Amino acid sequence: MSRKAGRLKARFEELAAEGRAGLVTFVTAGDPNRQISSDILAGLPDAGADIVELGMPFTDPMADGPAIQASSLRALKAGQDMIATLDMVRAFRETDDDTPIVLMGYFNPIYIYGVEKFTEDAANAGVDGLIIVDVPPEEDGELRIPANNEGIDFVRLTTPTSDEERLPALMGGASGFIYYVSIAGITGTKSAATSSVADSVSRIKKFSDLPVAVGFGIKTPEQAAEVARVADAAVVGSAIVQVIADNAENIGESKSSPDLLNSVLSFVSELARGVRTARS
Amino acid sequence: MTARSDEKPNSFKTLPDAEGHFGIYGGRYVAETLMPLILSVEQAYQEAQADPSFQEELDRYLKHYVGRPSPLYCATRLSDHFGGAKIYFKRDELNHTGAHKINNTMGQILLARRMGKERIIAETGAGQHGVATATVCALFGMQCVVYMGETDIARQAPNVFRMKLLGAEVVPVTSGSATLKDAMNEALRDWVTNVEDTYYIIGTVAGPHPYPAMVRNFQKVIGEEVREQMMEAEGRLPDTLVACIGGGSNAIGLFYDFLDEEDVNIYAVEAAGKGIETGEHAASLSAGGPGVLHGNRTYLLQDEDGQITEAHSISAGLDYPGIGPEHSWLHDAGRVNYVPVTDDEALDAFQLCTRLEGIIPALEPSHALAHVAKIAPSLPNDHLLVMNMCGRGDKDVFAVAEALGVSL
Numbered sequence: 001m002s003r004k005a006g007r008l009k010a011r012f013e014e015l016a017a018e019g020r021a022g023l024v025t026f027v028t029a030g031d032p033n034r035q036i037s038s039d040i041l042a043g044l045p046d047a048g049a050d051i052v053e054l055g056m057p058f059t060d061p062m063a064d065g066p067a068i069q070a071s072s073l074r075a076l077k078a079g080q081d082m083i084a085t086l087d088m089v090r091a092f093r094e095t096d097d098d099t100p101i102v103l104m105g106y107f108n109p110i111y112i113y114g115v116e117k118f119t120e121d122a123a124n125a126g127v128d129g130l131i132i133v134d135v136p137p138e139e140d141g142e143l144r145i146p147a148n149n150e151g152i153d154f155v156r157l158t159t160p161t162s163d164e165e166r167l168p169a170l171m172g173g174a175s176g177f178i179y180y181v182s183i184a185g186i187t188g189t190k191s192a193a194t195s196s197v198a199d200s201v202s203r204i205k206k207f208s209d210l211p212v213a214v215g216f217g218i219k220t221p222e223q224a225a226e227v228a229r230v231a232d233a234a235v236v237g238s239a240i241v242q243v244i245a246d247n248a249e250n251i252g253e254s255k256s257s258p259d260l261l262n263s264v265l266s267f268v269s270e271l272a273r274g275v276r277t278a279r280s
Numbered sequence: 281m282t283a284r285s286d287e288k289p290n291s292f293k294t295l296p297d298a299e300g301h302f303g304i305y306g307g308r309y310v311a312e313t314l315m316p317l318i319l320s321v322e323q324a325y326q327e328a329q330a331d332p333s334f335q336e337e338l339d340r341y342l343k344h345y346v347g348r349p350s351p352l353y354c355a356t357r358l359s360d361h362f363g364g365a366k367i368y369f370k371r372d373e374l375n376h377t378g379a380h381k382i383n384n385t386m387g388q389i390l391l392a393r394r395m396g397k398e399r400i401i402a403e404t405g406a407g408q409h410g411v412a413t414a415t416v417c418a419l420f421g422m423q424c425v426v427y428m429g430e431t432d433i434a435r436q437a438p439n440v441f442r443m444k445l446l447g448a449e450v451v452p453v454t455s456g457s458a459t460l461k462d463a464m465n466e467a468l469r470d471w472v473t474n475v476e477d478t479y480y481i482i483g484t485v486a487g488p489h490p491y492p493a494m495v496r497n498f499q500k501v502i503g504e505e506v507r508e509q510m511m512e513a514e515g516r517l518p519d520t521l522v523a524c525i526g527g528g529s530n531a532i533g534l535f536y537d538f539l540d541e542e543d544v545n546i547y548a549v550e551a552a553g554k555g556i557e558t559g560e561h562a563a564s565l566s567a568g569g570p571g572v573l574h575g576n577r578t579y580l581l582q583d584e585d586g587q588i589t590e591a592h593s594i595s596a597g598l599d600y601p602g603i604g605p606e607h608s609w610l611h612d613a614g615r616v617n618y619v620p621v622t623d624d625e626a627l628d629a630f631q632l633c634t635r636l637e638g639i640i641p642a643l644e645p646s647h648a649l650a651h652v653a654k655i656a657p658s659l660p661n662d663h664l665l666v667m668n669m670c671g672r673g674d675k676d677v678f679a680v681a682e683a684l685g686v687s688l
Contacts, residue, residue, distance in 0.1 A: 058586075058587065059456065059587045059588045060456065060461065060462075060465055060573060060574075060588050061465075062311070062465045062468045062469060062574070063311040063313075063468075063469070063472060065469075069455060076587060081585040082585055082586070106572075107309060107572045108571045108572045108573060108580075108582070108586040108588070109585055109586035109587070110586070111570075111571060111572055111577075111586060112569075112571060112582065112584070112585065112586030113585075113586065133311055134309045134310060134311060134572065134575075135309060136308060136309075136310060136311075136312050136315045138299065138307075138308050138315070139307050139308060139309055156312075157311075157312040158312065159311075159312050159313040160313070161312075161313050161314075161315075161316045161317065161475055162312065162316070163316065166315070166316060170312070181312070181313060184313050184472060184473060184474075184475050184476075185313075185472060185473040186469045186472060186473060189473070
């Protein structure tokens with residue numbers, strides 16, 4: 001049992017006390033295979049990830065760009081499934097009881113696993129939050145409420161298309177943090193201008209006291225630093241996943257790949273340096 | 281999950297509810313970026329429905345451009361051949377562009393114009409919806425981008441060329457199985473990226489609310505005409521309706537007006553590909569289970585981990601691992617009988633119809649005809665059966681030649 005209430009809240013409080021933004025890193029569970037993916041996951045906190053976002057692979061990731069689509073397919077091809085993803089979280093919790101883990105993905109694998117069973121198993125494994133891309137507030141009661149009942153935060157997404165009329169509806173029922181999708185588009189493509197991100201974050205904060213993490217299109221330590229100046233956290237996904245892709249050829253079923261691990265964690269360290277020095 | 285209610289509803293025509301649900305099916309499972317847009321499509325559609333001039337304009341184009349009403353034709357040679365039911369074809373393959381698809385694209389493009397959108401996107405499998413979309417875009421001078429799986433592009437070359445002639449950009453989709461579901465993923469990715477100026481014309485009764493209801497409403501003219509035409513021809517309603525089903529737009533189009541007529545038997549024919557037992561099929565209702573994909577909850581082909589599995593059918597238009605949510609509801613409610621037909625059975629029906637009636641059917645309605653072949657012989661001669669001939673087969677002659685081992 002790795003239940004522990006409020007890892008996300010505690011982490012954002014620590015970050016606020018340190019006067020800096022956090023780095024949220026995304027990788028897909030089981031990419032390029034389960035063993036190497038577990039090694040990456042275990043190494044992320046020391047490399048500077050403040051919060052870990054772990055993708056639940058899905059065959060049809062309709063909101064994702066080519067990099068994360070490919071990572072999903074690599075993971076599935078290597079045999080990843082929901083049971084394995086929750087096992088990875090459980091194993092991570094044996095050595096790290098503080099770094100929040102947020103599962104990100106699409107609803108169908110959860111629906112088929114069984115919503116009640118999923119939220120219970122995820123809470124027991126040590127999951128702290130959920131970001132489910134294709135479940136907007138209009139449909140999220142059947143997942144958000146069971147998740148909250150198990151102590152799991154339900155992270156709501158806001159986008160450039162969320163106007164002031166819609167924002168209050170998005171904030172009601174949100175917990176953990178608000179995820180601001182900084183561009184209208186799919187993951188890993190274009191990047192937003194910093195000034196528009198700053199405006200959007202302050203607009204969101206008019207409606208919510210929750211921390212605001214900003215993602216989509218952040219590819220470099222410099223871009224991460226720019227976002228870190230105006231938001232509570234910067235989320236990097238596709239760029240990290242691309243480093244895995246660049247090193248994943250000929251991996252096959254190898255149990256370890258020091259080169260791949262080193263490349264990924266070095267890149268995360270650079271991102272972390274960008275985020276940590278942004279406001280100094 | 282698939283609770284089959286023993287209680288019959290008073291009407292099968294009251295759904296979806298205000299949130300777009302047909303029982304547990306339907307809904308709006310889309311990325312938040314799209315939600316405001318989905319809501320504005322819904323609002324614009326409601327306003328259009330309340331505006332008589334919208335329907336008048338649509339009717340005018342349907343009559344003078346599409347060629348409605350399509351005939352209801354008594355297929356006497358086939359009826360005699362089977363020796364049972366009196367078989368009628370609803371000739372929607374005679375519509376401009378050769379399929380029922382244009383009933384819907386005409387309605388949606390008028391809506392897109394009302395909304396002030398300038399760019400149209402669409403997904404297509406067999407290419408019929410892509411052609412119907414490219415056609416109305418040419419008619420109204422709008423930019424058109426059609427997403428089509430690479431596999432489908434290879435087997436539907438004539439339709440790809442038609443779309444290009446019509447001025448559309450055809451974007452090959454290589455992700456996943458490179459068929460209709462992947463084309464729909466790419467269209468959604470385009471839409472989420474171009475929310476300001478783009479309208480997505482979905483080709484079937486699937487996707488997020490309001491599409492399943494809206495597309496149904498644009499297609500239900502098929503059944504409404506059948507009612508009138510059959511009263512004129514026979515002085516009574518048909519006894520049996522048969523239509524093929526991929527996403528299910530031609531089927532619901534034929535069925536909808538008759539859902540509350542208790543004495544009308546209704547069959548929807550799913551593509552069983554190489555056979556349900558082989559796993560290579562597209563029969564979501566016969567062999568799938570409820571899940572969430574492409575904006576709605578509905579029956580899907582999927583594995584025990586909730587991953588979507590690849591559909592197979594000789595007919596590109598039926599090659600989709602899901603089905604419209606209203607069909608999932610009608611299935612659970614027991615109102616419509618969903619039955620499978622294999623590639624081989626459809627090929628036999630294709631050839632039979634061509635030789636006996638001089639009508640080359642598309643491979644999609646060939647599935648419907650293969651089921652007619654199974655049930656018609658044992659029905660009495662005064663049994664009125666209507667099959668929706670929802671598309672013509674010109675586009676399929678190459679695929680059929682290949683399946684029959686003929687090189688052209």
